[in-house]
Amino acid sequence: MPNAEQLVHDIQRAMAGGDPVRDLKERLWNSCLDVVNRLASRYTRSASSSREDFMGEGYLKFEQALQTFDPEAGVPFRGYLSTCVDRHFNDRVRKRREQTVRDLGEPADESANPGESRLLCDEVADQVEAVLLGLLPDDRRRQRKIMAFRLRHLEGWTVEEIRRFLRVDRPNTVSQWIHRVRKAFAEAFPRRYPEYFSDNATCGPESSTRRHSSRD
Numbered sequence: 001m002p003n004a005e006q007l008v009h010d011i012q013r014a015m016a017g018g019d020p021v022r023d024l025k026e027r028l029w030n031s032c033l034d035v036v037n038r039l040a041s042r043y044t045r046s047a048s049s050s051r052e053d054f055m056g057e058g059y060l061k062f063e064q065a066l067q068t069f070d071p072e073a074g075v076p077f078r079g080y081l082s083t084c085v086d087r088h089f090n091d092r093v094r095k096r097r098e099q100t101v102r103d104l105g106e107p108a109d110e111s112a113n114p115g116e117s118r119l120l121c122d123e124v125a126d127q128v129e130a131v132l133l134g135l136l137p138d139d140r141r142r143q144r145k146i147m148a149f150r151l152r153h154l155e156g157w158t159v160e161e162i163r164r165f166l167r168v169d170r171p172n173t174v175s176q177w178i179h180r181v182r183k184a185f186a187e188a189f190p191r192r193y194p195e196y197f198s199d200n201a202t203c204g205p206e207s208s209t210r211r212h213s214s215r216d
Contacts, residue, residue: 004031004077008069028077029062035082036062043089049133053147054089060165061085095155127193128185135184141177148174149181 002010007028014021036058044051065081073080132150136142144166151157151165163174 004028005071007031008066008077009071011066012069025066028066029059032062032078032081035078036085039082039085039089043093050129052143053150054092056147057088057092058085061088092155128189131185131189131192132181135181135188139180145177145181148177149185152178153182 007024011021011024011028014024036055040051040054040058044054061084062081065077065084069077069080132146135146139145148162148166151162152159157165159171159174159178162168163171166174168174
């Protein structure tokens with residue numbers, strides 16, 4: 001049975017010649033699945049419902065790795081893929097936290113301890129994620145819609161980038177998905193965590209709700 005590097009070579013050669021590569025890609029993906037599984041599990045320990053989304057993004061990085069892998073560099077493909085996926089997952093978590101804190105506003109009390117404020121905003125970021133995971137339970141496209149929302153509002157992707165990533169035909173469909181999740185979120189978050197909507201709320205979610213209800 002050919003190893004990963006040989007499969008990558010066969011795939012790249014077939015793609016260059018315009019030949020079908022679906023079966024080869026499937027064989028290579030299956031041989032690397034444990035790498036992506038392990039990383040996805042590590043980054044979703046506290047939010048296991050996100051694991052499927054991470055696996056989907058892991059496959060996207062797999063496709064990109066096929067395009068950028070250089071066998072002459074002397075790095076095994078599985079190791080190269082692991083580095084690419086790990087970096088992407090780490091960036092996703094970091095950007096989600098940073099963007100969520102920005103969306104929920106800066107601490108209202110400038111005299112507050114910065115360390116305490118940061119901890120509270122990190123807590124809010126986790127609660128935002130918890131709300132997202134519970135949205136649209138009866139929608140058969142809920143995972144794709146929530147993924148579109150995350151990519152747009154938590155990672156800053158454009159609608160066109162999301163359309164290509166999720167393989168949606170029309171940008172307008174992506175915009176409608178994002179709007180649907182944003183509306184549901186704006187209703188669910190204050191209901192689930194009313195403590196952040198008092199005058200003493202540290203991260204200013206009232207302004208956040210206005211942002212969520214007015215963005216594209």
